[in-house]
Amino acid sequence: MSDPVVLSGAALTPAALALIASADAPVAISDDGLARLRAGRAVVERAIAENRPVYGLTRGLGDQVGDSLPPEMLADFSRRTIRGRAMAVGAALPRAVVRGAMAVRLNGALTGRAGLSEAAAVALQAALNAGLTPVVPRIGSIGEADLCVTAALALTLIGDPDGRAEIDGAIAPADAALKRAGLAPLAPGPKDGLALISHNSIAIAEAALAFEALERAVALETVASALVLEAFRANPSPLDPACAEARPQPGQAEAARRLRDLLAGGDLATDPDAPRRLQDPLSLRCAAPSLGAALTALDAARAAIDAELNGSGDNPMVDVAGDRLVATPNFHSPGLALACDQLAAAIASLGAGALARCQILGRAEFTDLPRLLSPGGVGSAGVAPLYKVGQALMHRLTRAAQPAAALPSMAGGSLEDSMSFAPQAAEKLQESxxxxxxxxxxxxxxxxxxxxxRGVARPGAALIPWIERLTPLCPPLEADDRPLGREVEAIADALTPSGA
Structure with missing residues (x-):
């Protein structure tokens, strides 16, 4: 078993979340995180003892906010809060997203601001470590806390037979699944119901996992761009630092530096006669600005995701220092939604450049290589069918780049008259x-x-290990065509494995 990922409420990263979500790494709770959890819970218990008017704790939810809740019904109100909002529909979310959401909720609770009980926090940890994964329908959240979706997750923790969970590859009612995992159902205390469902952990987890995958894929795309430059024998002058200095667009200088580093020591970078053309097609000339825009979008998404991973989206929120519970807007996540939209748009632009470079490489009049990169001559398809695959992928990238956060509210006249659509933006980012x-x-x-x-004798020194790694995955095409789809998938699985 791998080492546990220690959650503290302060330092969870997309990479660490991916270990929990996709690699089933166990989780541990840090001592300082546990101390903050207990301090936050103490504030909740004092508010109950003093009958302070607190939304969702001593007072009702939604239109019942003015109604007082008798002390003897507070715990049952938590159970009813969960059951009454488990209304999501549709296909189940990927297992990795649900595990990620459980870890996000636990980490957020360790800030102390959720007011979650220690028993509820331990129940989340125990379910993760036992490999118990709630079955959670995807459709139901509008980005104002994932209430209807996360309630399905909470149903499993309390052992409600209307909940369903996966354990050891089998799906069972929540009570039976808990028993099979050797876990007892959680008896939720006051505020536990609201704290377990009133957060954006589904959107945050899916966005973080998509970000982590894209960060790796963009790094690999830099390698792919450099290999195309080598194979084309492109003019490297657009990578000169003077270009980015003359128009300092964010990310361009860094992208150009990364490409120069990959080409360094090779003929293309050192021999002025190596480039074949004075002006190359735009997809080659503009590789650095395109990569730079994607790097900038990744930076913006990282900042938005980090704030969500290690923050509190709870309402009401516990202010331990002030010994109070505060009404907040932190369940509203337009920053996350817009960052996902921006990154998906940047990735679509980057994908368009990649596809254009692929098509240029098949044009003999541009490359001086065999048409469609095939040694088979007339009648050979070469790589041409892959262009159709690329166009199909480009359609998906373009579709995922359509903004989710721009949709208007359709809930006029109700209290919830503003929506972030962060879950929809995160889902599109995963598609991207x-x-x-x-x-x-x-x-x-x-x-x-x-x-x-081409038979490049001396490629960039940093590219040589990549070429050696790719060579067994990319046997040269022969005169007789063969299917290449599985080879593309093998490259993707070997170099950018999917986590979902």
């Missing part, structure tokens, strides 16, 4: 990540075929 990892693999496959036909 799934398509882009395949687009990058497709570009690598075509670039390797061109590189093998």
């Amino acid at each position: 990540a799934d398509a882009f990892r395949l687009m990058t693999a497709l570009e690598l496959r075509i670039a390797m075929q061109a590189l093998q036909l």
Whole structure:
């Protein structure tokens, strides 16, 4: 078993979340996180003892906010809060997203601001470590806390037979699944019901997992771009630092530096006669600005996701220092939604450049290589069918780039008259990540075929290990065509494995 990921409420990263969500790494709770959890819970208990007017604790929810709740019904109100909002529909979320959401909720509770009981926090930890994963329908959240969706998650923790969970590859009612996992159902205390469902952990987890996959894929796309430059024998002058200095667009200088580093020591970077053309097609000339825009979008998404992973979206929120519970707007996540939208748009732009480079490599009049990179001559398809695959992937990238956060509210006249649509933006970002990892693999496959036909004697030193790693995955095309789809998938699985 792998080492546990220690949750403290302060330092969870997308990479660490991916270990929990996709690699089933166990979780541990830090001592300082547990101390903050207990301090937050103490504030909740004092508020109950003093009958302070607190939304969702001593007073009702929604239109019942003016109604007092008798002390003897507070715990049952938590159970009813969960059952009464488990209304999500549709196909189940991926297991990795649900595990990620459980870890996000636990980490957020360790800030002390959720007011979650220690028993509820331990129940989340125990379910994760036992491999018990609630079955959670996808459709139901509008980004104002994932209430209807996260309630399905909470149903499992309390052992409600209307909940369902997966354990050891089998799906069972929540009570039976808990028993099979050797866990007791949680008896939720006051505020536990609201704290277990009133947060955006589904959107946050899906966005973080998509971000982590895209960060790896963009790094690999830099390698793919450099391999195309080598195979094409492109003019490296657009990578000169003077270009970015003259127009300092964010990210361009860093992207150009990364490409120069990959080409360094090779003929293309050192021999002025190596480039074949004075002006190359735009997809080659503009590789650095395109990569730079994606790097900038990744930076913006990282900041938005980090704030959500280690923050509190609870309402009401516990202010331990002030010994009070505060009404907050932190369940509203337009920053996360817009960051996902921006990143998906940047990835679509990057994918368009990748596809254009793939198509250019098949044009003999541009490359001086065999048409469609095929040694088979007339009648050979070469890599041409992969262009159709690339166009299909490009359609997915373009579809995922349509903004989710721009939709208007359709809930006029109710209290919830503003929506972030963060879950929808995060879902689209995951679709973008799934398509882009395949687009990058497709570009690598075509670039390797061109590189093998070109017979580059001295590529960039940093590219040599990549070429050695890719060579067994990319056997040269022969005169007789063969299917290449599985080779593209093998590259994607080997270099940018999917976590969902």
